Amino acid sequence: MRFIxxxxxxxxxxxxxxxxxxxKGLDADFICIQxxxxxxxxxxVDLPEYEEFFCSAEKKGYSGTAIFAKEKPLSVQYNFGEHTDEGRGIILEYKDFYLVNVYVPNSQDGLKRLDYRMKWEDDLRAFLLELDAKKPVILCGDMNVAHEEIDLKNPKTNHKNAGFSDEERGKMTELLGAGFTDTYRYLYPDLAGVYSWWxxxxxxxxxxxxxxxxYFIVSDRLQPQIVDAKIHNEVFGSDHCPVELELK
Known part of the structure; x- marks a missing residue:
């Protein structure tokens, strides 16, 4: 199975x-958009072989997520907990896994939204653990954090900025420590200079x-099924590029 x-x-x-x-060129089974x-x-969107799922923000022209899936899910959930107005999450349930597509809130200049971001992180982690107790989880999306210094070009000058604050990095550490794997770093622990946003x-x-x-982040027990993780920096059209996960 291939995920974008x-x-x-x-x-x-x-x-x-x-x-x-x-x-169409990447030809994935699932396309998750933020x-x-x-x-x-x-x-x-001219992708007729896919089922479409959209979760939109109440504020027009803001945020929003979508999933295009070749296989029909058992169930669909939009958003989670009290985070319901910005269209930041879609959860598809399948027989063997949950697919969770999120657009994590940006902490903004001066970390103005850091308090909300911290609550989001805690609530998301608790929600993922609830799902993980039932079946494995595949989480993906713009997580709005570079976890380690290897994950951005200029760590020293960006320390304490949104996306590289100690608080945000700490929440990613907590998530991974709760039983989840950063698939790209699992396969390429020391590979530097590969980025997904500019x-x-x-x-x-x-x-x-x-x-x-x-990121693609999966339940630890899916580690043996990770075939490859890619960052498609050859694909243009946004300030981000697509990232990919292949599972067997």
Missing amino acids: SWNVNGLRACLGKGFVESM ETKMQEGQAE SYRFHARDKNAGWRID
């Missing part, structure tokens, strides 16, 4: 930049001055 996760930074804009062609910035029905400023992508903030 991509923060498209506006699905309607990305559709005009080759989204469908890129997804930051759709749209309501369901505002755009036609600022639009200062020609960051040309210079590969990026951050790895997009």
Whole structure:
């Protein structure tokens, strides 16, 4: 099974930049999208072999997630707990696993939203553990954190900034310590210079001055089934690039 996760930074804009062609080329079983910035029905996505699931924010043009799945799920849940108004999560249940697609809130400049982010992290971890008690979990999305110094180009100058604060990194450590595996680092523990997001400023992508903030994280017991994890930095259309997980 092959899974793709991509923060498209506006699905309607990305559709005009080759989204469908890129997804057809990658030919995954599941495509998980973050930051759709749209309501369901505002755009036609020409992927007829997939079932479509959209979770939109109450505020138009903001946040939002979607999943395109070749296999029909047993059940679908939109959002979790009290986090219901920003369209940040879709959970599909299958016979052997849960697929959880999330767009984690950004802590913002000056860490203005850090308190909410910390609550989100704690609530998400508790929710994932509830699911994991029933069957294995495959979590993906824009997690808005570079976990370790190897996960961004300039760790020293970004320390304490949103996405690389001690608090956010600590929550990722807690999540992994609760029984989950960062699939990319599991396979490539020491591989540096591979990122999934680049600022639009200062020609960051040309210079590969990026951050790895997009993840596939799985229940530890799925480790033997991890075949490969990829970061498709050859694919354009957003300030993020798609990331991939292959499981057997």
